[in-house]
Amino acid sequence: MEEDIASALCPPASRLAGPSRIPYPMPRQAGLPSAPTQRSCLWVTLRQGAGGAPWHRPRAPAPVTPVAPCPRLVSGRGAAEVTPVEKMSGTGDPRTGPVENKNEAAMSELVPESRQKPVVPMKPVGINANLLGYIGIDTIIEQMRKKTMKTGFDFNIMVVGQSGLGKSTLVNTLFKSQVSRKSSGWNREEKIPKTVEIKAIGHVIEEGGVKMKLTVIDTPGFGDQINNENCWEPIEKYINEQYEKFLKEEVNIARKKRIPDTRVHCCLYFISPTGHSLRPLDLEFMKHLSKVVNIIPVIAKADTMTLEEKTEFKQRVRKELEVNGIEFYPQKEFDEDLEDKTENDKIRQESMPFAVVGSDKEYQVNGKRVLGRKTPWGIIEVENLTHCEFALLRDFVIRTHLQDLKEVTHNIHYETYRAKRLNDNGGLPPMTSETEENHESNL
Numbered sequence: 001m002e003e004d005i006a007s008a009l010c011p012p013a014s015r016l017a018g019p020s021r022i023p024y025p026m027p028r029q030a031g032l033p034s035a036p037t038q039r040s041c042l043w044v045t046l047r048q049g050a051g052g053a054p055w056h057r058p059r060a061p062a063p064v065t066p067v068a069p070c071p072r073l074v075s076g077r078g079a080a081e082v083t084p085v086e087k088m089s090g091t092g093d094p095r096t097g098p099v100e101n102k103n104e105a106a107m108s109e110l111v112p113e114s115r116q117k118p119v120v121p122m123k124p125v126g127i128n129a130n131l132l133g134y135i136g137i138d139t140i141i142e143q144m145r146k147k148t149m150k151t152g153f154d155f156n157i158m159v160v161g162q163s164g165l166g167k168s169t170l171v172n173t174l175f176k177s178q179v180s181r182k183s184s185g186w187n188r189e190e191k192i193p194k195t196v197e198i199k200a201i202g203h204v205i206e207e208g209g210v211k212m213k214l215t216v217i218d219t220p221g222f223g224d225q226i227n228n229e230n231c232w233e234p235i236e237k238y239i240n241e242q243y244e245k246f247l248k249e250e251v252n253i254a255r256k257k258r259i260p261d262t263r264v265h266c267c268l269y270f271i272s273p274t275g276h277s278l279r280p281l282d283l284e285f286m287k288h289l290s291k292v293v294n295i296i297p298v299i300a301k302a303d304t305m306t307l308e309e310k311t312e313f314k315q316r317v318r319k320e321l322e323v324n325g326i327e328f329y330p331q332k333e334f335d336e337d338l339e340d341k342t343e344n345d346k347i348r349q350e351s352m353p354f355a356v357v358g359s360d361k362e363y364q365v366n367g368k369r370v371l372g373r374k375t376p377w378g379i380i381e382v383e384n385l386t387h388c389e390f391a392l393l394r395d396f397v398i399r400t401h402l403q404d405l406k407e408v409t410h411n412i413h414y415e416t417y418r419a420k421r422l423n424d425n426g427g428l429p430p431m432t433s434e435t436e437e438n439h440e441s442n443l
Helices: 002-009 038-051 102-109 137-151 167-175 233-251 280-289 307-323 338-351 390-400 402-424 433-442
Strands: 153-160 199-207 210-218 266-271 295-299 362-365 368-375 378-381
Touching: 137 210, 153 167, 153 233, 153 402, 167 210, 167 266, 167 390, 233 280, 233 402, 266 280, 280 295, 295 307, 295 390, 338 390, 362 378, 390 402
Parallel strands: 153 210, 153 266, 266 295
Antiparallel strands: 199 210, 362 368, 368 378
């Protein structure tokens, strides 16, 4: 009877189809045979059906998704657990699908558990250039513009050269206003001044709501003497006096909110259009003053030379300045980046010194009013680049490098004077009238 039921429920392996119908070996326990037999299969089946489930012939199991194996009790309470292990391919029924042999079950038990990967510290997250919203950083330029328009700014320009080279006319043409008084020349009764005089004329120019306090410093008498030895000393003394005045205002205990700036930001040195070479006076002046002020060499009255003479004379002047070690503005060592260096190299090698023509008179040319000089063969237009380089000089001084002229004056020339002055005074600031009074009262 038992053998008939066992043969019906557990048919021979040859009649089963697929690996899932091969009975898996049971773990050896007390009272159980070591090898799988029909009786052991029947005994396991009877035990599984002890709960009252109906017995029937096993059918081919439907394919199911592999799930985690669940432990099953072999015999009563306290019996060992048996976990059916599926094949590596993932096929088999978790209820009846045994594995092929013991070796495969043992190998599955030796598979190491997956370890958690070590936590790698995150890199610091940088600030994204693309901000999530508008902040308003770009408005700083507009804020500076509004403040500058309210307060204005100072610009001091000095013109140096022999009389008759058109210094005052050029400055008036540069700013399109009468900012420099013309000298009517000396009468026979007047005497030529024995020393160089310094005359400063201040004006307030407003354009587009921007105010500029312009000061033009003229030097009549320079180079007009028979003996011009050390004729540059009064000019150098005046420049250093302005540095000293600014320094004394800085060291005051209760100094002004805005210190008046009378320092010379730019010096236009007028070269006579001889067409040959620089005079010794030109070389000596620029050699001494190039260390204390920004010098821009200018060839005056360039309309007296032909185009070929002008080109050759400019090349000769540049070569003489280089041979004598004279540095003019813009200086090479003050170029901040590659863009500035490229732009300034072009100016130093092609434009310097500027060959200019000045005039404050207007003429009608092709239906337009232009500044120019009228000659028997035509009108020389001041702002025409084919006639002269006045437009290049104006753009250079006012439209592109005006702020840089002020910064170089403050950061280079003034700081050099300040450091020298403090070193000479033993590191102490210079005594002003206010500090002297305080010192005497303390005594």
